[in-house]
Amino acid sequence: QKEVEQNSGPLSVPEGAIASLNCTYSDRGSQSFFWYRQYSGKSPELIMSIYSNGDKEDGRFTAQLNKASQYVSLLIRDSQPSDSATYLCAVIGGGSNYKLTFGKGTLLTVNP
Amino acid sequence: NAGVTQTPKFQVLKTGQSMTLQCAQDMNHNSMYWYRQDPGMGLRLIYYSASEGTTDKGEVPNGYNVSRLNKREFSLRLESAAPSQTSVYFCASAFVQNSDTQYFGPGTRLTVL
Numbered sequence: 107q108k109e110v111e112q113n114s115g116p117l118s119v120p121e122g123a124i125a126s127l128n129c130t131y132s133d134r135g136s137q138s139f140f141w142y143r144q145y146s147g148k149s150p151e152l153i154m155s156i157y158s159n160g161d162k163e164d165g166r167f168t169a170q171l172n173k174a175s176q177y178v179s180l181l182i183r184d185s186q187p188s189d190s191a192t193y194l195c196a197v198i199g200g201g202s203n204y205k206l207t208f209g210k211g212t213l214l215t216v217n218p
Numbered sequence: 219n220a221g222v223t224q225t226p227k228f229q230v231l232k233t234g235q236s237m238t239l240q241c242a243q244d245m246n247h248n249s250m251y252w253y254r255q256d257p258g259m260g261l262r263l264i265y266y267s268a269s270e271g272t273t274d275k276g277e278v279p280n281g282y283n284v285s286r287l288n289k290r291e292f293s294l295r296l297e298s299a300a301p302s303q304t305s306v307y308f309c310a311s312a313f314v315q316n317s318d319t320q321y322f323g324p325g326t327r328l329t330v331l
Contacts, residue, residue: 140319149308149322150261194261205276206251206320210260 110197112209121218125182127193129209132176135200139171141180142194144211150194154180185216220244222323224309230329231299239294239326241309249312250292251320252276252284254305261308267292299330 109132119125127141138157142150154169156162156178162169168181178197182189195209222243231237241250252264253276263276265284273284281303283295292311296303306327310320 138318149325151322152319155319205263205266207263208261210258 110195110207110209112193112195112212114210114212116213116215118215118217119185121185121187121216123185123216125185125189125214125216127180127182127195127212127214129178129180129195129197130176131178131195131197131207133197133199133207134173134176136173136176136197137200138198139169139178140196140198140206141167141169141178142196142208144192144194146191153193182214185214187216187218190214190216222309222311222321224307224323224326226326227324228327230331231296232331233300235299236295236297237299238296239307239309239328240291241293241323242291243309243311243321243323244290245311245313245321246289247311247313247321248289249314249318249320250286251310251312252282252292252294253308253310254278254303255308255325256305264294264307299328301330304328304330 111130113128141154144150156169156171166183170179192211194211225240248269251266253261267273267286270289308325309323312318312320
């Protein structure tokens, strides 16, 4: 059973702070990694994808991948109340396993 | 460009009733997926279709059937609904199966009494 684990949260940060969301995965052959954001009652929407070790930045968001440690994280700089949502880590397994496996999500609340 | 659409948005069934959830995408994607989302369980894959004409089981296929009607449409059928199937169902699509971003529909909230 390939697993994706996220810090359970909920995570609460003040407006303007950095929010750090973490995720570990069990399938060492995984090659594709995604962070989705899901507002309450809405569908998941992609924030970031990352495929290579290192950092990938997009505006206030930075995804970090360390395949040796089987670890992927999402940093949100200058957090805004509109960032309050559940963040889902998702991984596509290696080999012939093309299925996207999701973590259970971390609820982030940004307090004004 | 509507993206991924799902019908209905809400549905209430009695135990034993059947229904079909419809999903369509207009992005010319090859792969389509059905997930269910339950509190504390995250998103779990029910069935997927890597390309037109193929379907495969996901993590939780029992009690469901699917049909990939054509490249655009992928339906999910509950033959005999059970209370355990009360959930929010999401359809998703991707251009290619391996490594590509999945785009989600708005979801169907299903209650089985």
